[in-house]
Amino acid sequence: MLPELKIQPLRCVLAIVDEGGFHAAARQLHRTQPAVSMAVRELEQRLGEPLFEKGGKAALTPFGRYCLPRFRELITQHDRLSRELWAQVQKQAGHVDMAAVPSVASRLMPRLLSDFILRYPDLRVSLHDGSADFVRRLVAGGEVELGITSLWREDDELSFMPLMRDDVGVVCRDDHPLAERAELGWEALQGQVLIRNGTSRLLEGTEAEPLLAESAFDISNMISLTAMLVAGIGITTLPRLAFPQEYERLRFIPLVDPMVERELGLLRPGKRSLSPAAQAMEAFVIESLRAQAFAIP
Amino acid sequence: MLPELKIQPLRCVLAIVDEGGFHAAARQLHRTQPAVSMAVRELEQRLGEPLFEKGGKAALTPFGRYCLPRFRELITQHDRLSRELWAQVQKQAGHVDMAAVPSVASRLMPRLLSDFILRYPDLRVSLHDGSADFVRRLVAGGEVELGITSLWREDDELSFMPLMRDDVGVVCRDDHPLAERAELGWEALQGQVLIRNGTSRLLEGTEAEPLLAESAFDISNMISLTAMLVAGIGITTLPRLAFPQEYERLRFIPLVDPMVERELGLLRPGKRSLSPAAQAMEAFVIESLRAQAFAIP
DNA sequence: ATCCTATGATCAGCTTTTCTTACCATTAGG
DNA sequence: CCTAATGGTAAGAAAAGCTGATCATAGGAT
Structure with a gap:
């Protein structure tokens, strides 16, 4: 029974008000003017109440004035979310939880991480370290997304990519x-x-x-x-x-x-996928360790 | 460049998670299962990142888990707004600012208003009173939406509907x-x-x-x-x-x-329209005063 | 093992929505 | 009175969304 508001028409209303007319709004939205008109009309009859006065000019009705700030608010929220998700996908924000065996953590990770944050300045990394089994448990339990460790027990929940001989x-x-x-x-x-x-x-x-x-x-x-x-x-x-x-x-x-x-390599959840930030880390680890002495070709 | 999120697909994602599967979600949304699948796929490629794991079951990816509460939040906001606007249109909420000439305010309005709030228990009314000219100015200036007064100067910004002779x-x-x-x-x-x-x-x-x-x-x-x-x-x-x-x-x-x-009647902005609540009041005043002695037929 | 049933994915075809193009009506200014 | 704005309208095209049938896969029961 409640009307389903779509974002686009709301954006039209804002544009009309901000730009002061249907034509100007259409220009801003990269649409034609009839598209704007119709979007508004559709929205109005969905709400059951006109938003703009009928006579020529683009003037809001009282109901329109009531709606305007609320529309603006919803669109703001939408855009905030959209931006946030986009940043995640683009690796401009995000967090990687990973784990490594102590030798790797102390000998390889310092350099690797400092290179990583050079490449992805906006990502955050948490590095846990512990025994190979500890690392395996963290990855298997989902507490971290990636592990750098040596594998000694196959596990079809996990997938291991060998990277270095030691x-x-x-x-x-x-x-x-x-x-x-x-x-x-x-x-x-x-x-x-x-x-x-x-x-x-x-x-x-x-x-x-x-x-x-x-x-x-x-x-x-x-x-x-x-x-x-x-x-x-x-x-x-x-x-x-x-x-x-x-x-x-x-x-x-x-x-x-x-x-x-021993073979050191990257341990990751088998079929499950990684967060965008962890994907970046995965690729980066593979690339970095492959370019290393003792790398497995 | 930012992806435009539509509400419906987000609702699909929530339904899938809440109901634990695409089929169940489809049932809840009164859609078929392919519709749900496609909506999700469309959303995923719009975001550039999968939300659900590929293998058979309806399990969220880490990115999906990241998105879920945010989707939920946006949808909540949307629904809140939708409900609020709907209440306004249905006159289950809202506010009328009106004005009347003192004789009307004191002799007719008490009864009229008490009947009104019986009919629309959720609407709020503010009644100002003052001279006919004062009432006219309030209506013309948009400070109130309706006036009950006698008209002595025509004004094509305003429209006057005679209701009673006095x-x-x-x-x-x-x-x-x-x-x-x-x-x-x-x-x-x-x-x-x-x-x-x-x-x-x-x-x-x-x-x-x-x-x-x-x-x-x-x-x-x-x-x-x-x-x-x-x-x-x-x-x-x-x-x-x-x-x-x-x-x-x-x-x-x-x-x-x-x-x-003198002719007493209802004064309202000429071409401009009224808020839903004021529309209710307008109709109610006309109906009430028409049913009165001295009404103008 | 094999069947059975559940899951989602896929695809062609239809319906609905949404946009555009072209045209009309109204209004304000020169 | 004409011109140049405004917004509205209608027909057709394009896009999006939905359905119904079908498919591939996996888990459970026999």
Whole structure:
């Protein structure tokens, strides 16, 4: 029973009043004058009450005067919304929630994000970091839209795009007997005090797996781990990217005998789509990491 | 460049979400399912971004989730406006500003207005009162939409519809020599102390005009005038409707020798139209006063 | 597995709406 | 009186919107 107001005719009314006539309004609206006339007439009979006086001039009726500010208000709201949505789609506004594994977050993201906000100055990014499983859970649960991580469990809810290889090596202090070696095989590690960490499971399923059984400690926190390494308490294995190169006394020696690599890549919801801002981030991450050493071609 | 959002497709999106599917939404909107599909698709490509996931089910994209509350808001605003305008047109809301000459305001309007608000309980009325000229000025200036008054100057900006005749008579105190007469001719008034008042100009242009020259006072305020009459200071002429019948000691004697009448009627802006509420009032006044004694057929 | 039924998507064809072109009526000014 | 504005009107074209039939897909029941 309530009349359905369309935006265009309301705009006509405003234009007529603002421009002071049907012709001028038509010009402003890029329409012909009859179109304006008819739009108004249609609106009037939809409301059941004329908005303009009949006699020649474009003068509002009292009802028209009553309507005018309300029309203006509705159109303002409409335009505000339209602009806002448009900004989202054009990536001139928006927010990306993403997550990354700590090594990526600390070694790659600073540069990547600063490049990103150069390219999209009006987008906002929240970066969470945590273990690969934590990242996976955030993406799967929809708490973030994108993750940069290594995948070890396929999940058909999620899709993973490999972007970089990251080879595992041994990390020890510079005065360790192995410290000067250019590369190592797993046999060389037998009998060493091996500290497990969150990335150690990369060795599972390789010839080096027996080493894990010997390891005395299992330290998941990176700060604690490096502290133990610097203290010379033991050695560990880490992907190259996770190797904290800012510690002068630590050495990274590639493990070649089983050559172990993890694949880092972009994790995103499988079929679901991304917000416009996240789409921009997705493309940007792919482009950036592909242009990197160790990129997967 | 900004997309023009139409209300209907937005309503579709809401319906799909609320009803949980395209079919159910179509049912609710009294449309067929393809209509809903196409409306959504049209909207999506207008925005340049999908709102629903592609795979079978009716699930929102992140962008869709972003849009949803905003769509809802715009539609709410639209409906509020639509309802408000409709109420105005249906006379379920609105305001009438009107004016009347004091005699009408005090003798006819109380009853008329109380009947009016019975018929239109949701309309509000403001009644101004003042001299016929004052009423005319208010209507001409657009400060009120309707006036009930006697017209003495034609004005093609205004249109006057005569509704009642009101005959002029002599008013005096009950102990005045003329008080017992059933009717009078103007000669009977010669030599009397005649008090002019705002309605005296009705005598202009009649045989009784010479009387005006003799009059000693000119009192425009009705309270003062009656006070003087009650005090027996003089007599005056008044239209019957203006005769203050609540004063027991005053008598009204019809003047028949020139029979002088004023025409009371409805004054409204000539070509301009009225607000819906004022239209209701106009019709109501005409109907009410026509059903009155002294009505002009 | 297979059928069954639900979902949405698609397409041709129709109806409605909306616009344009061309013309008319009225009015104000030169 | 003529001209140049105004807005209104009518017929046809274009666009939008809707329907009805049909299709592809997925989930559930047998």
